[in-house]
Amino acid sequence: MKLRGYKIIGKARFDIARLKWEPSLEIRKIEEPNKGQTQIFTGSQTAFARNLFPMEDTAAKFALETGKRMVLGLVNGLEI
Structure with missing residues (x-):
């Protein structure tokens, strides 16, 4: 998803201790x-x-x- 100069990326990393996938969010500046x-939330x-x-x-x-809900609460100009 792109947002006026930024790209929002949903990812996952495997938590070996709990044997499950944990979501992570990346916000990358593209301009x-x-x-x-990049800023990573995990x-x-x-x-x-x-x-x-x-x-x-x-x-x-x-x-x-x-991540979309977080960003929508903070900025304008969402492009999907």
């Missing part, structure tokens, strides 16, 4: 200045750590949908 800089300090999934694609979709 100058700071093109290529780990115990996010809502994603409490939402684990048995399948990778389900976790990634959850991250993207949650």
Whole structure:
């Protein structure tokens, strides 16, 4: 999903201790200045750590949908 100068990417990482997929969210700057800089939301300090999934694609979709809701609450200009 693109958002006026940014790209939002839903991903998942496997948590070997719990044998499930944890969602993660990446927001990447796609325009100058700071093109290529990335901010990643993952780990115990996010809502994603409490939402684990048995399948990778389900976790990634959850991250993207949650990310969309977060961004919609913060900025204008959403392009889907």
